[in-house]
Amino acid sequence: MALPRSFKxxxxxxxxxxxxxxxxxxxxxAALTPRYDTERFGIMLTGTPRHADVLLVTxxxxxxxxxxxxxxxxxxxxxxxxxxxxxxxSTGGVFYESYNVQGPVDEVVPVAVYVPGxxxxxxxIIDGVVKAVAHLxxxxxxx
Amino acid sequence: MDSDKINLELGCTTCTTxxxxxxxxxxxxxxxxxxxxxxxxxxxERIVGVDxxxxxxxxxxxxxxxxxxxxxVLYLAERICGICSISHPLALTQAVENAAGIEVPPxxxxxxxIIGELERIHSHLLWAGVAAHxxxxxxxxxxxxxxxxxxxxxxxxxxGNRVDYAIPIYGGVxxxxxxxxxxxxxxxxSYYKNLLQDMINAFLHDxxxxxxxxxxxxxxYDDAVALxxxxxxxxxxxxxxxxxxxxxxxxxxxxxxxxxxxxDYGKPVVGDVFDNIxxxxxxxxxxxxxxxxxxxxxxxxxxxxxxxxAALLAVLKKADGEGIGRHEAPRGEVFHxxxxxxxxxxxxxxxxxxxxxxxxxxxxxxxMGDEIADIPIIAxxxxxxxxxxxxxxxxxxxxxxxxxxxxxxxKLSREKTRRMCG
Numbered sequence: 001m002a003l004p005r006s007f008k009x010x011x012x013x014x015x016x017x018x019x020x021x022x023x024x025x026x027x028x029x030a031a032l033t034p035r036y037d038t039e040r041f042g043i044m045l046t047g048t049p050r051h052a053d054v055l056l057v058t059x060x061x062x063x064x065x066x067x068x069x070x071x072x073x074x075x076x077x078x079x080x081x082x083x084x085x086x087x088x089x090s091t092g093g094v095f096y097e098s099y100n101v102q103g104p105v106d107e108v109v110p111v112a113v114y115v116p117g118x119x120x121x122x123x124x125i126i127d128g129v130v131k132a133v134a135h136l137x138x139x140x141x142x143x
Numbered sequence: 144m145d146s147d148k149i150n151l152e153l154g155c156t157t158c159t160t161x162x163x164x165x166x167x168x169x170x171x172x173x174x175x176x177x178x179x180x181x182x183x184x185x186x187x188e189r190i191v192g193v194d195x196x197x198x199x200x201x202x203x204x205x206x207x208x209x210x211x212x213x214x215x216v217l218y219l220a221e222r223i224c225g226i227c228s229i230s231h232p233l234a235l236t237q238a239v240e241n242a243a244g245i246e247v248p249p250x251x252x253x254x255x256x257i258i259g260e261l262e263r264i265h266s267h268l269l270w271a272g273v274a275a276h277x278x279x280x281x282x283x284x285x286x287x288x289x290x291x292x293x294x295x296x297x298x299x300x301x302x303g304n305r306v307d308y309a310i311p312i313y314g315g316v317x318x319x320x321x322x323x324x325x326x327x328x329x330x331x332x333s334y335y336k337n338l339l340q341d342m343i344n345a346f347l348h349d350x351x352x353x354x355x356x357x358x359x360x361x362x363x364y365d366d367a368v369a370l371x372x373x374x375x376x377x378x379x380x381x382x383x384x385x386x387x388x389x390x391x392x393x394x395x396x397x398x399x400x401x402x403x404x405x406x407d408y409g410k411p412v413v414g415d416v417f418d419n420i421x422x423x424x425x426x427x428x429x430x431x432x433x434x435x436x437x438x439x440x441x442x443x444x445x446x447x448x449x450x451x452x453a454a455l456l457a458v459l460k461k462a463d464g465e466g467i468g469r470h471e472a473p474r475g476e477v478f479h480x481x482x483x484x485x486x487x488x489x490x491x492x493x494x495x496x497x498x499x500x501x502x503x504x505x506x507x508x509x510x511m512g513d514e515i516a517d518i519p520i521i522a523x524x525x526x527x528x529x530x531x532x533x534x535x536x537x538x539x540x541x542x543x544x545x546x547x548x549x550x551x552x553x554k555l556s557r558e559k560t561r562r563m564c565g
Contacts, residue, residue, distance in 0.1 A: 016171060017177050017178060017200070018178075019178075019199070019200045019201075019202055020200070020225070021222045021223065021224055021225040021228075022177065022224055022225035022226050022528065023222070023225020023226075023228065023306040023307060024225065025177070025225070026225060026226060026269065026306065027305070027306065029288070030288065030291075030292070030295070033272075033284070033285050033288035033289060033292075034285050034286075034288065034289040035288075035289060035292045059200070060202065062199060062200060062201060062202055064170070064178075064198060064199045064201070065170070065178060065199050065200075068170060068171055068178070068199075072171060088222070093222075094207075094215075094218055094219055094222055095202050095204075095207065095222075096207070097207055097210060098202055098203035098204075098206060098207050099203050099206060100201050100202060100203040101202050101203065118222075118307055119225060119305075119306050119307065121305065
């Protein structure tokens with residue numbers, strides 16, 4: 001089943017930094033600015049998870065952010081897709097054996113797409129968000 | 144809080160509001176790029192108190208580092224912050240070289256300096272874009288980030304990555320800058336030289352930028368000294384403080400570096416957000432000149448004094464002692480302390496003091512007396528970096544009722560503000 005027309009050219013993303021080093025976060029902003037200009041595809045950052053279709057999560061999940069990430073995930077309306085940007089959000093990366101790091105994002109919320117890299121290039125982030133559309137379509141079928 | 148006292152503090156005799164209320168902002172908030180929590184105490188529109196709670200990005204990096212060997216620690220140091228991704232390794236390598244008595248060849252010192260200054264250019268442009276965004280001037284954000292891509296391209300051509308360059312290693316650098324790549328660097332530098340006047344026009348000669356930033360978020364000279372502010376935050380208040388000037392290291396020792404203050408632009412020092420913009424834009428020009436000097440005077444010779452990693456690890460394992468490393472990161476002084484013990488691969492102690500840590504308390508005088516709509520630009524004015532900052536957690540005393548205010552803040556910020564009192 002195709003997604004409703006409203007999704008086409010209007011995929012809104014919300015960015016959550018759960019303890020990242022800023023590398024991925026800055027590349028996400030770079031993806032929005034004129035060189036890459038994702039807004040021409042309708043991909044834009046929104047100010048609240050309640051308006052978002054895709055959650056871009058960066059960084060390993062630190063303990064203080066654990067409950068916040070769960071809450072933000074619950075606040076995002078269905079169908080939704082979580083895209084993890086960067087190596088440390090995907091696997092933990094260099095951040096292991098720490099008292100304050102809970103672990104990678106998929107231990108906390110279900111993840112649809114992993115974008116590897118430290119940090120991934122803006123092209124890779126855009127590719128990850130585009131792949132999330134396929135996930136959203138599938139989620140639409142199962143509903 | 145006693146309302147009479149607040150009115151007194153604000154010098155306001157006509158206030159009719161008799162109560163203050165608290166507005167929590169964060170840790171996840173559209174006006175913040177990274178998690179941090181503010182609790183503002185307000186009397187009407189005026190901020191009369193602020194409580195800052197960082198710690199959401201605390202990953203325990205020093206603790207992790209004390210369980211790994213020093214080469215692995217270098218990777219960790221690089222990932223303390225993705226914007227200052229050469230500043231932390233530069234300070235760490237200096238600390239370890241200081242502790243282990245390792246010499247760095249001159250060519251390696253020049254290459255480190257060049258990458259460090261390129262990072263300053265990209266970081267200051269990034270900040271200028273974010274500041275424009277916080278003012279509601281998104282056209283300028285996109286313009287600045289468009290020109291920033293040029294330095295990102297250059298960094299990628301020189302180091303192989305846009306962020307996390309992995310250039311310094313103990314005793315030298317991992318990649319050379321050959322002559323053909325120096326040509327690319329000259330090209331990018333001349334691009335920025337031609338552009339700088341346009342940037343100055345766009346920011347400093349723009350009426351709306353001046354109205355929103357003049358006399359907003361003022362940090363006086365005395366406060367900056369008393370609160371130990373560092374970097375552009377201190378220099379915007381007229382404090383001539385710069386590690387490159389005060390304690391020259393790397394190639395900076397061969398140059399005459401001067402701390403840049405708003406006086407260099409021919410304006411009196413106020414210490415407001417406008418002065419922060421002035422200092423950062425002028426520092427881009429300073430960085431261009433430093434890189435040009437380094438490229439012209441680049442000495443020949445080895446890239447590293449201990450090229451084999453196994454030999455390097457053996458030297459580091461034998462090392463015994465403690466060392467410090469300081470570097471003027473784009474946001475101010477970054478300081479690393481390390482203690483090594485003979486026979487132990489991991490450092491026995493590792494302490495990182497990032498610039499935002501020193502600048503954190505300067506938020507308090509900057510916020511006091513200003514309006515809610517100024518919160519985003521004042522928060523941005525010190526160029527905060529939570530992932531750098533969160534080496535330790537600070538919790539201040541605060542309290543009061545919680546009133547929710549979410550993305551209205553960004554909208555509010557678009558309203559003009561020009562007065563500051565208190």
